[in-house]
Amino acid sequence: MFNDHKTELGRIQDALRTSEAEFRTLVETMPQIVWVTRPDGWHVDFNQSWLDYTGLTLEESLGFGWNPPFHPDDRAMAAERWLQATSSGTPYEIEYRLRRWDGVYHWMLGRAVPMRDADGNIVKWFGTCTDIDDLKRIQERLDEAQRIGKIGNWEYNLINGETSCSEVVYRLLGKDSRHDPPPTLHEIAMLFDAESAVRLKKMIDVGTASGQTQTFDLRTKEENGKHCDIQIVAVPRQDASGEVVSLFGTMQDISERKRAELSLQARAQQHQLAAALGRFALSAATVDEVYKEAASSIAKGLKVPFSAVMLLDEPQIPLFLKAGIGWQADWIGRQVVDLEKQTQTYPALASYEPFIIHNFSEDVRFTPSELLTSHPVVSGIDVLVGSIEKPVGVLGAYASSPRTFSTDDIAFLQGLANILSAAVERQRSNQQLRYMALHDPLTGLPNRLLLTDRLNVALAYAQRHNQQVALLFLDLDRFKHVNDVFGHGLGDQLLQEVARRLSSCVRAEDTVSRQGGDEFIVALTGINEEQDAAITAEKLLNVIASPFILEDTEIILGISIGVACFPRHGEDTRTLMRNADAAMYVAKERGRNGYQFYAPEMNMRALDRLTLESDLHRAVERNELFLMYQPQLALNTGGVIGLEALIRWHHPTRGLILPDQFIPMAEECGLIVSVGKWVLETACRQHADWVAQGVTTGSMAVDISAHQFRQADFCEQVSDVLLRTGLEPHLLELEVTEGVVMHGIELVLHKLNTLRELGVTLAIDDFGTGYSSLNYLKQFPLHRLKIDQSFTHGLLGDQESGAIAKAIIQMGLSLGLDVLAEGIETQEQEKHLQTLGCNAGQGFLYAKPLSNEDCEQYLRVTTYA
Template sequence: MREREDGLIAGGDGYRELYLQTPVMMHSIDSTGRLLEVSDFWLEVLGYEREEVLGTKLTLYLSENSRRLAEDTFLPQFFRVGFVKDVPYQMVKKNGEVIDVLVSAVSERDRLGNIRRSMAGILDVTERKKTEEEIYRLAHYDQLTGQPNRFLLRDRLHQALAQGIRDGEEVAVFFLDLDRFKWVNDTLGHAAGDALLQVVARRLTECVRAIDTVARIGGDEFVVILYGILSSDDLAVFASRILESLSRPTCLEGKEFIASASIGIAICPVDGEDEDTLLRNADTAMYAAKEVGGNSYQFFSTEMAARAQAKLGIESSLRRAFNHQEFFLVYQPQFDLRTRKISGFEALLRWAHPTEGTIGPSRFIPVAEETGLIIPLGAWVLQTACRQAMAWRKAGFPRMRMAVNISARQFARPDFIDLVEGVLKETGLEPELLEIELTETTVMESIEEAITTLTDLKIRKVNLAIDDFGTGYSSLIYLKHFPFDRIKIAQEFVRNIPGDPEDRAIVEAILVMGRSLKLAVIAEGVEKKEQLDFLTKRHCHEMQGYYFGRPACAGEIPGRIISGGLH
């Protein structure tokens, strides 16, 4: 080949035609960066005519960022060393569309070693880059809300912690879990649940600064990273702002819904200096916020960590206990003051711990609720209690109710009615001898669904009692719609009567309300003669408590039934 005066590569017309017509974007520039020649495909892709571009600067066809990069870095490097490979540029078409390209080039020098021209090949990687970006987006962003997912969150948190250490700044992690989200999914449907998650993500993003991160890490859990905080007071204000923002009414499936959340807060470096520790501690604090009723925030503390560790130990022990049949039932008699005889028994769960002895339900039921173990455990309690009631019937003892406490999580399951029917069928117990006990908060959590389930139970002749009445938030407006047979006055009100005037007034009001609604009333926790006399005078129908008998194993019960009336 020989040089031409116009600077093009000489080698015959056939070679030049091959250069121009190759189905590849190619160009040649001189030592000042001006275009000497371009291939036809280069013109076709960018939308120009040859006379428009020859003699102009290559950088005119680059985006602003690529132009700066070329002028400051890659062109000086190319003219110095004579070649570049896969330089990423963005080129701009005549119509303004931007494409991503990779440019590789080699230079030709004269006899003195000066660069005369280049030969460059350009690869359009726009679609490939879009595919790579989509793969990255799918891997690092939540598809429903568009927020970073748990993988990108960890990377962002790692960077924030590293920068915080360098700058001497604190970093706060907010772990947020929505309250009653399961109710939204179960009641309004998953489409409404998805819409709520999108609203929450949007409102959280509105609360933070550009340097902060809002991530959805799964289900109804979100994490917020705050960088450069000033004080705990600022974090408290921010948490309150989140709760206030979430509390704005949201329309879901045509119904107005007010969201709330439980928020746990952990701060670097006081609560941990790495991602795992901070996330774990913020999660622990979030559960502490749930334990106080939700719609609140809690800062992490070492006491929380100790409680969480103890809870983890209980969870592990609970699973082992269930598998090793360490649970058992005791039965406490209920007395009818009108007949002066036992009217029924309440089945109470106990745990025969191999080292700690007998453990009451208050220590392990909350953990069983959280872990889902309450479902198989509750089914076992219902089945065991009904089997025992049937055994007493077969032994010829009088007809008596068997009361069984049902957890909120168990009651909300769509197969709960099937469970009750199956147990009654398997054990042969008449439905009217079973009483399901539910707390106020359980039935008030989803009123319409609760009424439907309770009505299904009543149709099947199962007795219904509302447990711990007075400690929840029910009202006569709702209570009159529930098909309950019995109200159980909470033990905490009975304990201090007749001495405490406030408790006395509450108990009297519940008794009057029960009569007006034609509901039987049973008082729990009766331990003293004074309590018995007070309740008897006010026509309380039934009682249970240590005054009449402590809970006992089934083997100790028959003697009580035979001998047992009130004296």
């Protein structure tokens, strides 16, 4: 029996040895490394592949000799994982780098399983090392591609709940695939914000239930104000029975794409907002509406809680908050900064570059305004509206947290600034146009249109409240004379000063208006009695009576005022204007420099004047104008030296009309030039006829108006008349006033010299009534000065007139000129003039103006000097 047992044991031992030999043969022929170790890590066996791979001997490798070939960076990780496996008794698997005999490291996949005895104790570990270097290189390239594309792959096993994922997924989770185990589904879910985590669970549930591919865009939790956008694709995998057993898919960081999409959306919205603001600016009823729309567009386009439209009403007026979003309501319309601190607080006003503030508390380049410091503003951007040379204001966008602004944001805000600049400029242009349409451009006073509008309102108010309104028509006396003497430049200055003085005499609720030329209207509203208008009229007379000093020249003016009051003199604007105008003409007729209240009969006078003006237009055509001639004599001999042609009008129904009644009218209605031409040609023709008949006449003096003299071809007109009539040039004397020759000296001198070269003699008429300069008179080729009859009439009784006449005579004689006194009516005047040295005269003492026939008879019997 013993022998049998011994025989059986031998067979078992032989079989075991055979099995071990077969196993050893199998192990040695395997390409993988095979190793056997005790639970404490002491290696007890290696196959030949280990020896071939590492170049170590078996003796060198046994025990802990396996450790040196491990890559230094992988040893700690491998030891930790081995400890985890041996402690738990679970299979061991790890990827690490192992040094080859030639010193090159290759990636290995190490696996090991425990061997237990009959009691379940681990007695050995059997393991393998498989060279996965090629696969690892492929995986690294795949990982790199995934890293570049920010896309990783993952798999979730629905049976055991395990997950596996690529390096990118590890990186998204903040893990390291070399050291950290695969993340759990819970860890993946914790990566996302609450809403995205719910959507992830839904994706798994729907994918599992439907078996259909799911795609979701999820957002990670914010960290330091930032987040990532992740796109997850989940593809269900089914077993043979069609049941979903796992989900496989990709996880991609699409933050940049999302940002690009959001940037494109933001840019498109900004373009739409800018275009909409541009259209709105063209159609908005007021520019204030444009300001509000611009503030709203800034907030929407830049996604900021605060926006500001701050503008300068004028260059030297500080910034005001015209419109905004997010500010306390009482800030709208308020000044935001003192004028002297403007560019320090809002540097964008002095730069074409946007002023960007990333954090107000840290930026020392500027001083925040109270508007900003009184609100939770942390960052912002300001851009200039307008130009540095002509700033309009600042547009601002502000955030409650640190914020960066992209080039698109800056371009958008600058685009809105350009639109707003154009809108403001258009509004100011419209305001200027409206102002120009309603105001006199020279004086800035309301014009007739604005006055009429204000009068309509005032009359309606006065009627409701039982008040009166007075309308005062003002006309400057002798203003045309000032224009003629000193030119339009000084005349304009005079009108401006008149406007200032008139405005100083009335209340704020009253209106001073310029109607054009030298006419002004004053409207007094809400007065209680007509005496109030009379008091104001006296003020106006007094303030204009004070001398005007302009360019070192003293000018004395007067005004004629017509007054009409509501409701007695008219109940509507048109009637009041007409009646005040009629009263003003009566004031002129009654001696000027005074005022007249309207009376009903004045309208008849005004109508009569209009009729007369209409008749004057046809007087030349109907041959109603004619000339009379007044002889001019030498005072020492009493002989005739010439004639002066004097115009008269024989009206078919009114009879004889003297020139002082219709010549001013001819000047006002533009007929004076055609009338002057008729006078010149008629006088020359008559004079030539007398000369042809042998009648001795001397020279023919003809008055030339300022308008006629200023005709560009006046000298040619004179030459043509002389040629047509055949009159010798030296027999024609042209008389012009001081005002004519003292305006535009160079041109006047040129014309006078041209006329003198023609042979025509020249005289200054009504000398002493205007303004002239001795220096200029010396330059003019004059023949005679004529003393105005007003000085002649006051020669004996008025000391001032006598002194002026004497001065004129002495001046004329000193210049080598003849001096002729007009209006001599008594022998005493004649003798006194002779005593003063005057050598010629004309007047009723010698002859009244004579008709053609009477003058011819007079000349035939009168001695020629």
